[in-house]
Structures are given as structure tokens and as C-alpha cells.
Amino acid sequence: MVQNVSFRYADDQPWIYKDLDFGIDLETRVALVGPNGVGKSTLLKLLEGELTVTEGMIRRHNHLKIGRYHQHLKEWLDLSESAVTHLLKCFPDTGGEEAMKRALGQFGLTGKQQICPMQNLSEGQRCRVVFAWLSWNSPHLLLLDEPTNHLDMETIDALAEAVNGFPGGMVLVSHDFRLISQVNCEVWVCQDSRVEKWEGDVLSYK
Numbered sequence: 779m780v781q782n783v784s785f786r787y788a789d790d791q792p793w794i795y796k797d798l799d800f801g802i803d804l805e806t807r808v809a810l811v812g813p814n815g816v817g818k819s820t821l822l823k824l825l826e827g828e829l830t831v832t833e834g835m836i837r838r839h840n841h842l843k844i845g846r847y848h849q850h851l852k853e854w855l856d857l858s859e860s861a862v863t864h865l866l867k868c869f870p871d872t873g874g875e876e877a878m879k880r881a882l883g884q885f886g887l888t889g890k891q892q893i894c895p896m897q898n899l900s901e902g903q904r905c906r907v908v909f910a911w912l913s914w915n916s917p918h919l920l921l922l923d924e925p926t927n928h929l930d931m932e933t934i935d936a937l938a939e940a941v942n943g944f945p946g947g948m949v950l951v952s953h954d955f956r957l958i959s960q961v962n963c964e965v966w967v968c969q970d971s972r973v974e975k976w977e978g979d980v981l982s983y984k
């Protein structure tokens with residue numbers, strides 16, 4: 779629950795948000811759009827709790843598990859390892875090798891791509907490893923910040939399919955209107971320190 783939330787980065791900085799009031803639950807499926815620098819990524823960081831609201835309150839369910847995808851996650855991959863080894867290290871107590879391979883396969887990473895060092899993978903393939911990791915965490919709420927940067931069409935389509943199959947809540951920030959129109963979601967516009975629902979599809983916003 780986002781209650782009367784206002785946010786600015788510092789006292790001498792402009793307000794990014796004023797008096798936001800809305801709920802997000804496991805049924806929420808939203809794409810945030812708006813001009814560059816308006817505060818879309820900032821809102822995801824507030825929702826996740828990386829940033830603290832300046833005024834108001836964000837109440838999260840005690841057991842809420844949030845998965846946030848952002849570009850910097852790829853930097854955290856150890857490129858000398860394979861995707862399977864990486865997932866086994868992250869989740870030593872669950873699944874095992876075959877399960878990890880299946881998880882990677884769901885995101886279109888197959889065969890040798892699963893077992894070669896990740897330095898031999900393309901940017902798009904490394905994104906697939908990160909998506910498999912995120913989904914293995916089974917979050918209730920998925921926050922996706924510009925997930926299509928560096929992705930080829932095929933990976934974007936795989937991502938859209940995975941997101942549509944994801945059973946929880948989702949907030950997506952993307953400039954890729956093709957992805958947004960493929961994903962089953964409402965469009966919310968961030969502008970003038972407010973967040974408002976767009977009555978129409980993303981193509982009519984464009």
C-alpha cells in the first residue's frame with residue numbers, strides 16, 4: 779500500500795512524487811511510462827525499499843517477496859562460471875542440476891549455453907540467466923526496470939511470454955512499447971509528480 783507518499787532525493791532537490799496513493803497486490807500488472815527522468819526507476823526503488831519515502835508510508839506484507847530486475851544484476855554474474863554452476867551456487871538446497879537446466883530452458887537458454895562459461899554468452903543470453911535466477915526465487919511481486927536493453931527480438935518475445943505466465947504482481951518500466959503491448963497489463967503514466975492510470979493501450983499513449 780502506497781499511502782500519501784512524497785519523495786525527493788534531498789531537501790534542496792525537486793519533488794519527484796507528491797501525495798501518491800495506490801495499492802499494489804498480486805493481481806497488479808502495470809507498465810509505468812512517462813518522460814525520461816520523471817522518476818519511473820525511482821518508484822520501483824521505493825516499492826522495493828531500496829529508497830525510503832520522504833513523506834507518507836509504503837506498507838508491505840510481512841512475507842512479501844519482491845524480485846527486482848535491473849541492468850546491474852548482470853554485472854554480478856561471475857563470467858568464469860557456467861549458468862548452471864551459478865544457479866546451483868545461488869540455490870544449493872533446492873532443485874539440483876537437472877532442475878536448474880529446466881529453469882534455464884524455460885528462458886530459452888539450452889544445450890551448451892547452459893554449461894559453458896558465461897563469458898561466452900551474449901548480453902541477451904546473460905539476461906536469460908538473470909531471469910531464470912529471478913524466477914527461481916519465486917517472488918510474489920516482480921519489478922522489471924528496463925529489461926529489454928541489449929536484448930534481441932527473440933529474447934524480448936521469450937520475456938513477454940514468461941511475464942505473461944508469471945502468476946504474481948508485476949510492475950514494468952520500459953521504453954519498449956513493443957514489449958509493453960505484448961504483456962498483459964495496464965498502463966500508468968508518471969508525470970508532474972503524479973502517477974495516473976492511462977485509459978487506453980500503450981500505443982494510444984505513444
Ligand SMILES: Nc1ncnc2c1ncn2[C@@H]1O[C@H](COP(=O)(O)OP(=O)(O)OP(=O)(O)O)[C@@H](O)[C@H]1O
Nearest residue numbers: 787791794812813814815816817818819820821951
Ligand atoms: N541517486 C540520486 N540522487 C539524486 N537524484 C537522482 C538520483 N537518482 C536519480 N535522480 C534523479 O531523479 C530523477 C528521476 O530519475 P529516474 O531514474 O527515477 O527517472 P526515470 O523516469 O526512470 O528515467 P529514464 O526514463 O530516463 O530511465 C531524475 O531527474 C534523476 O536525475
